[in-house]
Amino acid sequence: MRLLELDGVNFNYGSLEPWIFRDLTLCIESGSCHCISGPTGSGKSTLLRLLSGLQSRPFEGGVYRRRGLLCGLVMQDPQVQLLRQTVGAEVAFALENTAVTRDDMIPRVQKALRRVGLFVALDSPIGNLSLGQKYRLMIAAQLVSEPAVLLLDEPWAQLDNSGVDELLAVIRALRAEGMAVVMSEHNPDAFKGVADHFWQLQSGRLLPGQFDCDHHVMLTDFSPEMPTVFTTDPFEFRYQGSNTLFSSPQPLAVQRRELVTLIGDNGSGKSSLLKAIAGIQSNVYPLPMKVFGQRPKAGVFGQQLGLLMQRPNRQLFEATVEEELSFSLRRFGLPIDMASELLEQLGLAALAQRSPHTLSYGQQHLVALASLACYRPSLLLLDDPLAGLDSAHLDKLWMMINSLRKDGCSVIISCHRSLPLAATQEWQLVKGELLVNNMCRENRRVG
Amino acid sequence: MWAKRRQPLQSKISSVNDASGLWLAASAMLMVTLLSSAAFLAPQSALLYLALTNVLLLVHGLLCRGNIGGILRYIVLQLGFTLLLYVVIHGGQQLHQGAWAVARLLLALLPGWWLTVVIKPQWIGEVLAKIMPVKWAFVVAASINLLPYMTSELRDIYQLQLLRGARIAPRQLLNPLNWYELAYCVIFPLFVQLLKLAQQTATAARSRHFGSHPQPTHWRDPRSHQ
Numbered sequence: 001m002r003l004l005e006l007d008g009v010n011f012n013y014g015s016l017e018p019w020i021f022r023d024l025t026l027c028i029e030s031g032s033c034h035c036i037s038g039p040t041g042s043g044k045s046t047l048l049r050l051l052s053g054l055q056s057r058p059f060e061g062g063v064y065r066r067r068g069l070l071c072g073l074v075m076q077d078p079q080v081q082l083l084r085q086t087v088g089a090e091v092a093f094a095l096e097n098t099a100v101t102r103d104d105m106i107p108r109v110q111k112a113l114r115r116v117g118l119f120v121a122l123d124s125p126i127g128n129l130s131l132g133q134k135y136r137l138m139i140a141a142q143l144v145s146e147p148a149v150l151l152l153d154e155p156w157a158q159l160d161n162s163g164v165d166e167l168l169a170v171i172r173a174l175r176a177e178g179m180a181v182v183m184s185e186h187n188p189d190a191f192k193g194v195a196d197h198f199w200q201l202q203s204g205r206l207l208p209g210q211f212d213c214d215h216h217v218m219l220t221d222f223s224p225e226m227p228t229v230f231t232t233d234p235f236e237f238r239y240q241g242s243n244t245l246f247s248s249p250q251p252l253a254v255q256r257r258e259l260v261t262l263i264g265d266n267g268s269g270k271s272s273l274l275k276a277i278a279g280i281q282s283n284v285y286p287l288p289m290k291v292f293g294q295r296p297k298a299g300v301f302g303q304q305l306g307l308l309m310q311r312p313n314r315q316l317f318e319a320t321v322e323e324e325l326s327f328s329l330r331r332f333g334l335p336i337d338m339a340s341e342l343l344e345q346l347g348l349a350a351l352a353q354r355s356p357h358t359l360s361y362g363q364q365h366l367v368a369l370a371s372l373a374c375y376r377p378s379l380l381l382l383d384d385p386l387a388g389l390d391s392a393h394l395d396k397l398w399m400m401i402n403s404l405r406k407d408g409c410s411v412i413i414s415c416h417r418s419l420p421l422a423a424t425q426e427w428q429l430v431k432g433e434l435l436v437n438n439m440c441r442e443n444r445r446v447g
Numbered sequence: 448m449w450a451k452r453r454q455p456l457q458s459k460i461s462s463v464n465d466a467s468g469l470w471l472a473a474s475a476m477l478m479v480t481l482l483s484s485a486a487f488l489a490p491q492s493a494l495l496y497l498a499l500t501n502v503l504l505l506v507h508g509l510l511c512r513g514n515i516g517g518i519l520r521y522i523v524l525q526l527g528f529t530l531l532l533y534v535v536i537h538g539g540q541q542l543h544q545g546a547w548a549v550a551r552l553l554l555a556l557l558p559g560w561w562l563t564v565v566i567k568p569q570w571i572g573e574v575l576a577k578i579m580p581v582k583w584a585f586v587v588a589a590s591i592n593l594l595p596y597m598t599s600e601l602r603d604i605y606q607l608q609l610l611r612g613a614r615i616a617p618r619q620l621l622n623p624l625n626w627y628e629l630a631y632c633v634i635f636p637l638f639v640q641l642l643k644l645a646q647q648t649a650t651a652a653r654s655r656h657f658g659s660h661p662q663p664t665h666w667r668d669p670r671s672h673q
């Protein structure tokens with residue numbers, strides 16, 4: 001049964017802006033599952049908003065909906081969609097707004113939670129849920145209105161492997177009930193088992209198939225060198241007043257030029273460990289860590305250390321990209337030319353005089369990283385830097401890492417999954433324990 | 448017994464019927480408004496009594512697992528700035544006036560902190576919806592709900608910029624020339640994030656039919672029905 005159809009849709013954000021959609025056509029039938037891939041900033045999220053009916057800007061062309069059709073949209077970050085404090089209240093929000101009586105709410109909320117496999121008490125605080133559970137909670141918050149089409153915006157990047165497995169099971173069940181699912185995704189391969197239509201959105205056109213970028217920069221192999229930049233004895237990572245989050249039964253050491261990947265599920269403690277290494281993690285019991293031979297403390301390492309947190313566009317504040325990169329150079333007394341050199345090297349020179357706030361997500365991501373890379377830190381900590389980046393932007397990320405390591409920088413990258421990288425060590429957070437896999441043990445002295 | 452005493456007021460409200468619960472939430476909001484206003488309007492001689500009342504709220508808030516750390520850090524910072532300004536402008540003689548001004552600020556903030564700890568934002572929204580348009584009430588409730596998130600954003604952005612070399616370490620902020628840097632590279636990006644967040648929250652609410660009915664109903668956690 002045909003639920004929703006786009007027919008020759010054209011859309012842009014202003015008469016002088018480039019077209020986001022050109023003659024876009026798409027037909028959604030009940031029980032179907034569509035996966036849309038495309039480069040960062042190609043308009044995938046805008047397309048989902050258009051399908052959901054939440055796109056307020058005018059567009060040309062036809063959008064045909066079945067009478068009374070409801071669409072449920074789950075955006076990228078579940079954290080920013082939470083409107084209530086308890087599970088039941090969050091799911092019931094849509095029912096409140098449609099004036100469903102209190103007595104009718106509870107069974108409908110319970111049913112929605114059951115459909116996404118979330119078996120928690122209705123008065124459970126949302127803060128206690130994992131990110132994967134919060135994502136399913138957001139799906140339940142849409143399912144409670146019984147939509148016929150569910151729209152998911154880049155779920156893979158937000159979720160760890162178990163979270164993705166949970167989501168796949170939910171999508172299969174919803175399709176079996178006749179619901180149509182449309183998702184935008186940088187990694188369509190992860191949904192091959194459930195999606196039956198793959199689309200690529202590029203230059204405003206929606207074509208069958210998966211988006212694949214030609215660029216493939218490889219990470220260069222560098223052998224670790226003395227001196228050691230980071231060491232720690234075995235430790236237990238514990239927030240004050242809480243149980244142990246994870247422990248490291250063995251000592252850790254990172255030498256010059258090393259590339260370490262820190263792998264773990266959502267909530268396993270990756271970000272906290274990186275913050276602890278940078279000396280900015282408060283409320284934890286003292287850790288036996290040494291960075292450049294001293295105990296980590298906020299700001300003491302100056303230009304020696306760089307940390308890129310998740311959603312790095314948060315740190316952008318200057319009027320132009322060039323000034324954004326120059327900020328740290330000025331503060332650390334380094335030549336300002338290093339900013340333009342790096343922009344040139346990354347092929348971003350054309351953006352130098354643009355405001356960082358007007359750039360696409362991927363470009364902002366790269367500018368934020370470049371603002372750290374330009375002062376050439378000796379230890380760079382990257383917290384989930386791959387989220388939401390397409391392969392063209394990933395290439396530039398790898399270029400920066402290669403260039404930094406060539407100059408002797410050590411890099412620690414945290415992410416949800418093992419990466420096909422030239423890593424020298426892999427630290428895995430599994431079941432509360434940090435396990436070390438030395439990729440080139442013969443060349444390294446640990447501890 | 449201990450667990451019972453640590454239950455937020457919200458849980459106690461849940462044990463009474465909805466109308467009484469709403470009255471209790473409304474009374475708490477009214478009391479907080481009066482106490483916060485009194486912090487600025489009351490004569491200095493009455494501040495001691497006000498402080499004693501605030502101590503009771505503080506103890507209750509802490510028993511309800513509220514975290515006062517953020518407010519205390521802010522007050523210490525504010526005290527440092529204010530005293531420094533008084534020294535610069537008035538010399539050392541009127542320092543006590545600066546301390547009183549900060550004390551009043553603390554007394555104005557504490558009742559609001561207590562309210563956010565013991566009353567759920569949705570209850571506040573429900574009470575406000577009785578006296579103002581539903582959409583405005585939602586905005587107030589959503590803003591309170593977002594406070595912890597924005598606090599964590601503020602901390603993250605501050606730390607990021609500190610690591611990038613910004614002159615915003617506590618010791619550097621003793622120099623008023625560096626306050627501009629704090630505003631420029633911490634407060635400004637925080638506002639950008641706040642705007643983005645407001646937009647995303649609005650989309651999330653609209654995608655769940657917010658504003659589609661003039662008189663929305665209200666959810667009660669199942670405990671309310673027992």
